[in-house]
Amino acid sequence: MANVKFMRGFLAGAVALGTLAGTAASAQELNIYTTREPGLIKPVLDEFTKETGIKVNTIFINNGLEERVRTEGANSPADIILTVDIGRLQAAKDYGVTQAVKSEALEKVIPAAYRDPEGHWFGIALRGRVVYASKERVKQTAITYEELADPKWKGKVCIRSGQHLYNVSLIAAAIAHMGEAKAEEWLKGVKANLAKKPSGGDREQAKDILAGVCDIAVGNTYYVSLMLNGKDEEQKKWGEAINVILPTFQGGGTHVNVSGLALAKNAPNKANAVKFMEFMVSDDSQHIHAEANSEYPIKAGIKVHPTIASFGELKADNVSIAEIAKLRKKASELVDKVGFDQ
Numbered sequence: 001m002a003n004v005k006f007m008r009g010f011l012a013g014a015v016a017l018g019t020l021a022g023t024a025a026s027a028q029e030l031n032i033y034t035t036r037e038p039g040l041i042k043p044v045l046d047e048f049t050k051e052t053g054i055k056v057n058t059i060f061i062n063n064g065l066e067e068r069v070r071t072e073g074a075n076s077p078a079d080i081i082l083t084v085d086i087g088r089l090q091a092a093k094d095y096g097v098t099q100a101v102k103s104e105a106l107e108k109v110i111p112a113a114y115r116d117p118e119g120h121w122f123g124i125a126l127r128g129r130v131v132y133a134s135k136e137r138v139k140q141t142a143i144t145y146e147e148l149a150d151p152k153w154k155g156k157v158c159i160r161s162g163q164h165l166y167n168v169s170l171i172a173a174a175i176a177h178m179g180e181a182k183a184e185e186w187l188k189g190v191k192a193n194l195a196k197k198p199s200g201g202d203r204e205q206a207k208d209i210l211a212g213v214c215d216i217a218v219g220n221t222y223y224v225s226l227m228l229n230g231k232d233e234e235q236k237k238w239g240e241a242i243n244v245i246l247p248t249f250q251g252g253g254t255h256v257n258v259s260g261l262a263l264a265k266n267a268p269n270k271a272n273a274v275k276f277m278e279f280m281v282s283d284d285s286q287h288i289h290a291e292a293n294s295e296y297p298i299k300a301g302i303k304v305h306p307t308i309a310s311f312g313e314l315k316a317d318n319v320s321i322a323e324i325a326k327l328r329k330k331a332s333e334l335v336d337k338v339g340f341d342q
């Protein structure tokens with residue numbers, strides 16, 4: 001199914017690119033390269049067009065977005081790179097396909113911890129990496145990330161691949177808090193508690209909890225809302241089988257990551273692109289985006305989706321996203337070192 005989805009996205013991208021070739025620098029257009037599900041961003045893009053009259057062309061690229069923009073080089077039609085996770089945002093910067101933006105509007109709204117100190121990427125929403133706990137079998141309502149390694153959970157923990165970018169970022173945060181040696185011990189402890197080999201996506205961990213395979217799992221906040229409020233009846237049951245516990249690091253808070261955007265290095269519609277970036281932190285778009293995605297708005301004072309609000313108040317961790325970006329390589333090496341996925 002993933003392949004079908006990828007192919008569809010790829011074909012849509014190829015077709016859209018064909019039409020872009022002649023119009024890349026048109027005054028009233030904006031070209032967005034994105035890894036995001038089209039349905040999740042459409043409401044906010046429609047609003048942007050409504051407010052500005054700028055036509056938005058989206059190209060959905062699930063894998064290899066940065067390589068694609070780099071290959072296109074100076075002629076790339078890409079204006080904006082819209083994606084999730086610091087892993088991908090930093091990759092775009094490292095590939096040299098972004099450029100710095102200096103914008104008071106962005107800096108005023110987005111806390112420094114959630115944007116690149118050099119202005120190459122900006123977080124526009126947050127997602128927590130949290131604990132899914134069986135409603136039936138888990139009574140406790142608070143937990144630390146450290147406790148995931150406690151032998152009391154032996155054979156009871158589920159998680160997707162340690163090399164998935166969401167987990168690499170979480171493990172990078174663990175390194176920031178514990179130091180490398182203790183983080184390694186911790187990761188070994190988590191591995192020793194696994195009910196099964198890491199597999200599936202975050203939603204499948206909730207499915208496994210419903211099936212009794214495990215009692216607790218690690219997953220992102222928004223998936224719970226997507227399961228509970230989506231059209232898939234099976235997934236609704238997975239979502240209903242779990243409670244969300246917002247875990248914290250000892251001496252810290254809940255690990256969050258960003259969805260965000262960057263200005264493409266050779267953006268042909270640069271003025272429109274910056275206008276779009278600033279639009280994305282406006283009250284209107286922050287609200288629409290949060291409703292459609294079930295992410296936490298980056299802007300203070302914007303209402304959180306009711307399902308997400310029901311998890312309790314988010315106390316985001318104090319490790320900055322840029323710091324996590326620096327520790328990701330080490331985190332990925334640790335995953336291999338402890339044979340987490342074996």
Ligand SMILES: [Fe+2]
Pocket residue numbers: 220
């Ligand atoms: Fe996701």
